[in-house]
Amino acid sequence: MLELHDITAGYDRKAPVLHNASLTVAPGEAVGLLGPSGCGKSTLARVAALLHRPDSGTFLLDGEPVRRWRHRAPRTHRTAFGVVFQQPRLSADPRLRLTDLIAEPLRANGRRAEIPHLVADLATSVGLTPDLLGRRPHEVSDGQLQRACLARALVLRPRWLICDEMTAMLDASTTAALVAAVEDYRAATGAGLLAVGHDQLLLNRWCDRTLRWDDLATVAKALPDQPIR
Structure with missing residues (x-):
């Protein structure tokens, strides 16, 4: 189980880009995260993929607290995630x-x-x-x-896939091919999926459930906010 509770994160502690956001993804589940550009959903996806350390909140992976991000995270955690970003030319050498x-x-x-x-x-x-x-x-x-x-x-x-606007810059046929490839992989491995985007029709067709960004604070169990140590 992937559980993010009351996550506050940003790139300047004085002005975080998201406040007290919560979501859960069960093993094998496909969850869509729908929101407009600039709302903070990509930052939350980076936290979920262990690429960005939050300022506060609770992150549980299979019931165990996550306390380290990026290269400091244990290899078993780092290799549990596969991430696809919106702009391939910025993520490819x-x-x-x-x-x-x-x-x-x-x-x-x-x-x-x-x-x-x-x-x-x-x-x-x-x-x-x-x-x-x-x-x-x-x-x-x-x-x-x-x-x-x-x-x-x-x-x-990986056991978890994070697709952050993976198809936003692509045509319809390529979008369909990439979504099909993800679903074939998930069918073969049972991997969970967090798909971030602003195309509600695509997310509704692709995912088991779709969360609206404005509703994130109410979709997970209430846990006390606590700083990441």
Whole structure:
């Protein structure tokens, strides 16, 4: 179970971008988070993915408190999450070929021997043809690069997927293909999903339930607010 209770977070303690936000995602569940641009939903997604330390609140992962974020988090926590961001060109190293982009997490976790077959399998699952794998980001379209970023997010077989406006910059056919790839992965692994976006129709079709940003303070169990230590 992924549980965020009364999370306050931002990039300046004097002016946090979200206050007392709460949500839960059960194993295997797909939860949509709907809200307008600038409301703080991406910051909450980064907290949920262990990429941003909140100022206060409670984060429980499988019933255990989470106390460390980013590189300080235990490897078992870091590898439990796969994240896909809205803008693939900002989240991809422009020097890397797509095959190396997908393989980044494997190298970082000492699993180089698995690269050849895992990269090939994932490339196929997200709709990347072999000729694209040798290209660099500037040589492919946004949709093709986002497919590679999705493959990178799946390569360690995470138990939780965080998709932050994953399809916001893509056409309808690419959006459908990426959502299908995520759902195929979830069907095979039982992974939970937090999908952040502002397209209510997409989130309603994709997710088991969709939460409106304004309602977050009332959807989770009430726990006392406490600073992250």
